[in-house]
Amino acid sequence: MITKEAGLPSNDWISAKWRPMMGWMYMIVCIFDFIIFPILWSGTLAAIHQTVTEWDPLTLKGSGLFHVAMGAILGVSAYGRSQEKITAMNQGVDMPPVNNN
Numbered sequence: 388m389i390t391k392e393a394g395l396p397s398n399d400w401i402s403a404k405w406r407p408m409m410g411w412m413y414m415i416v417c418i419f420d421f422i423i424f425p426i427l428w429s430g431t432l433a434a435i436h437q438t439v440t441e442w443d444p445l446t447l448k449g450s451g452l453f454h455v456a457m458g459a460i461l462g463v464s465a466y467g468r469s470q471e472k473i474t475a476m477n478q479g480v481d482m483p484p485v486n487n488n
Contacts (some may be wrong), residue, residue, distance in 0.1 A: 406464045413457045420444045 425442035432439045446453040 406461075406468060409457075409460060409464065413461065416446060416453075420446045 421444060424445075428442040429439050
């Protein structure tokens with residue numbers, strides 16, 4: 388991330404990593420809510436000899452507002468990052484490579 392004062396890279400870890408962390412968090416939530424929890428739900432109900440019912444995804448409650456909000460956050464952040472890169476390129480500032488370790 389480029390600081391506004393000197394045009395130098397910022398060393399703030401959270402400022403540099405929040406976009407990938409949001410993407411990973413959203414992917415993990417979707418995997419658990421749509422793949423892992425339905426399998427565990429059905430397996431548990433079958434194991435205790437209950438009628439197996441359909442899993443009701445937690446993130447779809449409230450009209451799927453979670454997915455709408457995450458789509459907005461990830462979309463706006465991707466657009467903002469693109470604009471940062473374009474601005475830096477037009478000003479001749481070298482952007483440091485993204486290190487996703």
